[in-house]
Amino acid sequence: IDNLLDSAKQVLNGNFQPKGFSIPCDGLYPFQWNWDSGFIAIGFSHYDFEKAKSEVKTLLDAQWSNGFIPHIVFHNESDSYFPGAEFHKSELSPYAPKDHKTTGLTQPPVLGFVLEEMYHIHKNKDEVLAFVKNHIDQVFNCHKHLYEHRDPKNEGLVYIYHNWESGTDNSPMWDEVWETMTDIPTYEFERRDTSHVDASQRPSNQEYNYYLHLIEIAKAHNYDDAKITELSPFLIQDPLFNAMLIKSNQALINLYEIIGGETEKINTLKAWNTLSKKSFNDKLYDKELKAYIHYDLRNDRPLRHVSSSSFSPLFASVPDADRAKEIIDNLMTVFGKEEFYLCASFDPNSDKFNPKKYWRGPVWINLNWIVFHGLKSYGYNELATRVKNETIELITKNGFYEYFDARKEIHESGSGGYGGNNFSWSAALLIDLLK
Numbered sequence: 001i002d003n004l005l006d007s008a009k010q011v012l013n014g015n016f017q018p019k020g021f022s023i024p025c026d027g028l029y030p031f032q033w034n035w036d037s038g039f040i041a042i043g044f045s046h047y048d049f050e051k052a053k054s055e056v057k058t059l060l061d062a063q064w065s066n067g068f069i070p071h072i073v074f075h076n077e078s079d080s081y082f083p084g085a086e087f088h089k090s091e092l093s094p095y096a097p098k099d100h101k102t103t104g105l106t107q108p109p110v111l112g113f114v115l116e117e118m119y120h121i122h123k124n125k126d127e128v129l130a131f132v133k134n135h136i137d138q139v140f141n142c143h144k145h146l147y148e149h150r151d152p153k154n155e156g157l158v159y160i161y162h163n164w165e166s167g168t169d170n171s172p173m174w175d176e177v178w179e180t181m182t183d184i185p186t187y188e189f190e191r192r193d194t195s196h197v198d199a200s201q202r203p204s205n206q207e208y209n210y211y212l213h214l215i216e217i218a219k220a221h222n223y224d225d226a227k228i229t230e231l232s233p234f235l236i237q238d239p240l241f242n243a244m245l246i247k248s249n250q251a252l253i254n255l256y257e258i259i260g261g262e263t264e265k266i267n268t269l270k271a272w273n274t275l276s277k278k279s280f281n282d283k284l285y286d287k288e289l290k291a292y293i294h295y296d297l298r299n300d301r302p303l304r305h306v307s308s309s310s311f312s313p314l315f316a317s318v319p320d321a322d323r324a325k326e327i328i329d330n331l332m333t334v335f336g337k338e339e340f341y342l343c344a345s346f347d348p349n350s351d352k353f354n355p356k357k358y359w360r361g362p363v364w365i366n367l368n369w370i371v372f373h374g375l376k377s378y379g380y381n382e383l384a385t386r387v388k389n390e391t392i393e394l395i396t397k398n399g400f401y402e403y404f405d406a407r408k409e410i411h412e413s414g415s416g417g418y419g420g421n422n423f424s425w426s427a428a429l430l431i432d433l434l435k
């Protein structure tokens with residue numbers, strides 16, 4: 001275990017940049033990514049609090065004036081990634097910062113619960129509380145922006161307008177959306193990801209064409225939220241994204257209560273969560289599938305598939321105890337079979353399951369961390385321990401990869417790790433799980 005911890009720290013330290021943020025991994029992802037930084041800050045909190053603070057601060061430095069927190073901050077130049085700053089052109093938006101280039105997309109809003117984790121992990125409570133006080137309003141403003149601009153029906157369920165906002169970039173979930181996007185231009189582009197990682201482990205070119213098209217629509221309207229609501233063919237209420245938001249709302253409530261004197265913000269956060277949880281249970285729960293699902297707001301239809309995201313509402317205390325039991329019993333028959341590691345990112349019984357391809361099947365450490373905490377919070381300690389042990393086993397056998405094959409047989413030879421190696425959040429969350 002000591003060796004494993006040391007190696008994890010080595011990975012994290014190696015990815016930390018002179019400008020005070022971490023890259024997810026070398027080559028493939030040469031900038032700062034939003035939810036990556038959140039998970040990385042949790043890892044650093046265990047042994048280097050200066051770096052943990054810096055990770056969060058450098059991300060928040062690039063917050064837009066309307067509260068929006070972007071998914072990538074291009075702190076430095078690099079030609080090893082596509083699409084870069086010159087493609088995204090955040091400067092089109094009047095709200096984008098002048099001193100940072102970013103994307104006009106966001107990612108699952110983890111920062112609220114990251115601040116709370118930092119508060120619990122770090123021993124010097126005065127120091128961590130001072131840090132939280134300095135930054136908590138920025139996170140609150142981000143949530144406010146999401147509820148005010150991405151919830152056109154005032155349901156308490158915010159939408160994402162791009163698959164890269166989901167975090168589960170090429171999930172088969174989105175295939176049904178791509179099918180609606182007929183008659184779109186064919187863009188000319190040169191990918192860089194497939195020069196770092198075998199193409200069989202990455203999204204297809206056709207998928208990239210859809211990804212770029214969605215951004216072109218937003219750019220054509222200077223990333224204006226109302227225009228995106230009106231025009232984007234991709235408007236999804238995603239259970240993972242909304243679960244992260246609800247969990248982060250609760251974390252902000254807990255932290256504001258410790259700080260004191262913020263009744264109004266606490267009441268706002270509570271009202272958001274009451275409505276969000278109600279709609280989550282009414283609209284996103286599929287009684288036949290016995291799972292939370294995605295909702296396609298643009299085409300007004302549920303996307304009826306299960307994935308590792310289906311577990312995420314447990315982490316945000318969305319279901320009551322009976323529903324939690326129903327979900328866990330059911331999902332374990334799908335994802336918990338002997339021959340698989342927990343937790344495949346997509347339904348292993350589906351013909352769309354691909355155990356090597358990014359978010360179409362492989363196990364991801366951040367989702368396992370979310371599933372672990374979700375199971376624990378409902379008292380499923382044995383199952384939670386299984387998730388934790390299998391996570392440690394995957395990393396021990398293969399190294400700190402970005403994602404892992406869910407099929408146990410593949411790991412006999414120790415070559416079941418895919419995507420980038422020395423991947424920051426795999427290291428950061430392992431450190432947290434081992435503590």
Ligand code: DGY
Nearest residue numbers: 071082083164169193
């Ligand atoms: C990528 O380029 O694959 C990233 O995950 C997008 O955020």
